[in-house]
Amino acid sequence: MLTEFTIQTDGPALYEVTGTVAQWLHGQDDGVVTLMVRHTSASLLIQENADPDVQRDLRAFFERLVPDADDPQMRFLRHRSEGPDDMPAHIKAAMMPVSLSIPVASGKMHLGMWQGIYLVEHRRAPHTRRIAAAFLSCSA
């Protein structure tokens, strides 16, 4: 079965979607769920869901590694028409996954205890983000 999830974002952050996906899978059998973000300036991560500092540190690291285009070390960038956070967003979207596949047992994603699924927004302005999802059953 297929669906699409919609997430409203409001600036660079990790937006958890674990519950939304889990609810959609409820009642299914064994199989694999595939998620793919339908944008080139956002990512999908499986990350720690316990200490919020992990998400803060993750973003801090990637903002240092891929600073905005108005930073002197990013002078070489040409794609600047959509603002200083545009090309760095595409770069981050190349470094972090845009698609994830997760084994499902009896309708439950087989995630580790500390794993959550997140949409990672790389742009500053609010965006409506869409995630395409598919569940394939082992026993089909």
Added chain:
Amino acid sequence: MLTEFTIQTDGPALYEVTGTVAQWLHGQDDGVVTLMVRHTSASLLIQENADPDVQRDLRAFFERLVPDADDPQMRFLRHRSEGPDDMPAHIKAAMMPVSLSIPVASGKMHLGMWQGIYLVEHRRAPHTRRIAAAFLSCSA
């Protein structure tokens, strides 16, 4: 169903394969297509298909982040037998995806409007690159 796509590359660049994959899926139903590059010095990216500067900037960023082995900051590399662009290619292949899974609705990949699928060549010399592909149907 399974297949293999072959792409001739001619130096570091993004080579679009969206049309090739779309054509292969034509006439299928709902499901998921999985692509995997069968090499350890190339990657698969879903990226913007509009402004060619995005691809140019992406490559420029990764060439700065992972310079060739003859760059002073890469002096620590040991694997040098196949040339200065060899080990950096393996590193880039660890940072960018080698496999992608994409939901398919009625034989059409559910990509966003600006998303294209690219083989990313990390080596300088021309190469014949192979992508393994599988389509799994939801309704099977």
Added chain:
Amino acid sequence: MLTEFTIQTDGPALYEVTGTVAQWLHGQDDGVVTLMVRHTSASLLIQENADPDVQRDLRAFFERLVPDADDPQMRFLRHRSEGPDDMPAHIKAAMMPVSLSIPVASGKMHLGMWQGIYLVEHRRAPHTRRIAAAFLSCSA
């Protein structure tokens, strides 16, 4: 079909699991195998299985790019309760894949000649790592 693989790790390194996965798939038909590491401080990589210097250089690069939290350039990190190698492990787990999908032909993964599948341990202390696996058949 579903399973879980368990790998004992003993410090940062690449631990090959190709043979374990291949053995589990033996006798199956065409399809896709999906692997997902059930942790947020380890990754899954498809990488070169020939020269051990490739693995050594990969780790050396990522240790320079994401040094431990006691390195001066990582002073901005806040999540430090589990030791200086904890938050850098989460960052590496965001840069390298946590899930892989690999086409399978007649029960054999369609990997390239030089490709091996590795669990990448990012933490210093020994850990028991679990990989969730699912095989979906094309002909189901």
